[in-house]
Amino acid sequence: MAQRLVLQRLLSLTPRTLPPQSSLAPCVPPAPHSRAFSTSAACRSTFNVQDGNDFQDRVVNNPKPVVVDFHAQWCGPCKILGPRLEKMVARHDGKVLMAKVDIDDHTDLAIEYEVSAVPTVLAMKNGDVVDKFVGIKDEDQLEAFLKKLIGA
Structure with missing residues (x-):
């Protein structure tokens, strides 16, 4: 403490x-x-969600688009996707942010956003979920996902 x-x-x-x-x-x-x-x-484009209020402030109320990575420490595919997604988000020079949500620590958020498997990635804009995928994606698919979210 x-x-x-x-x-x-x-x-x-x-x-x-x-x-x-x-x-x-x-x-x-x-x-x-x-x-x-x-x-x-680039280092500040990714952050770990601390609690529900933090999620509300930094994701839902954020004027920038936010990619939300629901993951777990025990999830093998999450360990592959997480760093890959962080690298892709960092390449967009602050046009998009990435929030990391551990489902074991924030079960309430996982339930609220209907996360039934990990990794689950949400694209949020102005507090609304505008796109979503479950599982691993390659770099080309992640780039297309991010460009769609940013509007590039």
Whole structure:
């Protein structure tokens, strides 16, 4: 619990030290003698959902399109799809975000969005589910899915 509070305090301080939104540098560790904490926009395009309120704030109420990856730690296909999807989302330079929802931690969200198998990926725009797929997809299929969501 104490670690969580320390992390929350640290994260609440970071917006002042983060680079501008237009910074799209890859996720690179800081220089050896650097103490500044920063992440690139590509690193910030994916986030883990913490609870129902977090999902409401960061997914449903988000003006940007959001890909929601419902997954589980024990799911082999999820371990293949997750990193592949994160990489594809990062390539779109902040035009789309990715929310990761562990169904074991957030069963209520899985039930609400009728997730009956994992991995299940939802495309959400303005709080509405506009597309969905279940299972693994290759990079071409993921790119088509994302372009459809973004409208590119």
